[in-house]
Amino acid sequence: MPIIGTIASSIRVATNSYESISTAVVQAGGSQAVTISSIPQGYTHLQVRGSVRSHSGTTGNNNTFSLRFNGDSGGNYWRQRIYATDNAGVGADFTGTTGIDIGNYTFTPTSMYSGVTIDIVDYANTNKMKFAKAISGHVRDSSFGRLFIYGGYWNNTNAITSITFFSVADSFGAGTQFALYGIKG
Amino acid sequence: MPATYDSIASTTLGSNQSSVSFSTIPTTFTDLIIVVQAGNTTDSQAQNIRFNSDSGGNYDLMWLRGSGAAVTGNLAANQVQGYFGYFVVPDVSANDFISTIEIYDYNATDRWKSVVVRDNNAVTGNFTGTEALTWWWKNTAAITNILLFPNGGQFPTGSTFTLYGIKAA
Secondary structure, three states: OOOOOOOEEOOOOOOOOEEEEEEEEOOOOOEOEEEEOOOOOOOOEEEEEEEEOEOOOOOOOOEEEEEEEOOOOOOOEEEEEEEEEOOOEEEEEEEEEOOEEEEEEOOOOOOOOEEEEEEEEOOOOOOOOEEEEEEEEEEEEOOEEEEEEEEEEEOOOOOOOOEEEEEOOOOEOOOOEEEEEEEOO | OOEOOEEEEEEEOOOOEOOEEEEOOOOOOOEEEEEEEEOOOOOOOEEEEEEOOOOOOOEEEEEEEEEOOEEEEEEEEEEOOEEEEEOOOOOOOOOOEEEEEEEEOOOOOOOOEEEEEEEEEEEOOEEEEEEEEEEEEOOOOOOOEEEEEEOOOOEOOOOEEEEEEEOOO
16 A cells, blocks of 8 residues: 555554454434443453434434443443533533443534444453443534543443443434444453 | 454654655445554644545544643634644654544445544653544545645654554444
């Protein structure tokens, strides 16, 4: 592959420590929740790479989506976030909650998918609480934008066997996808 | 499970360069990641990125930046390029700035291209900034070319740029 203006070298290295496990894609009609289940236990960490858009396309300017582990919808999660809003607003907050807020997307237009990478470390370790972190955001127009850095944990040492992503005030639009990867360590 | 996260191309600069380009990108992956470790021969220069040679006002950005004790965030819409970092000190070393650029669904033709960046910069004995960015290239075309270039100065000798591809199941 040519690389202009440089001394180029190309390498292709096969790796067997980062593997694609499965991908969940929202179909026509949208969905308020997406679940990845039967997660194999043979990795050390998980990573989810998402592309998320709105189903309604009309409600509000910003929407948050969250995750739960193993179907636990109890108040067993905590999350911290740092954020930037619009022009020059910054802040941070912390809350106990029924799921870890982990991403954001806007409502218009339909071609606007927000990308997010979610890291979940030591997901199968039964001696540790489970942590997740991500960076997410969007710019709707010249006066409205959001950027969030999230960190949260599930106060449970069970191995993670399923992950549910859900949208609080809206539904995920068709084409929204969450791709799960396993990392061996 | 299929292994992925493949190194597509990598370069280490043997001389100062005004730009680095990845072209003829394979269409077989889902996402792209670019890892940069570099410097700049002139201080306080934004580090820019363009897709498919688009220099129109088609990039909308949000950033959150910490430098010293200051935290700032801002929005910049309709920019003529995206952005993968910013130097705040004079720096000619190739080892004082790192950036990870994540490009989602680069080959999809039904959506704008979403990008998330994490970058840090430092100079020996001092750490000077960390930053997160999210931005869109407002174009549904598949990405076939990526150009990285500083606002001023050059990437110095020894700077490294590596392009990875990740394929979803």
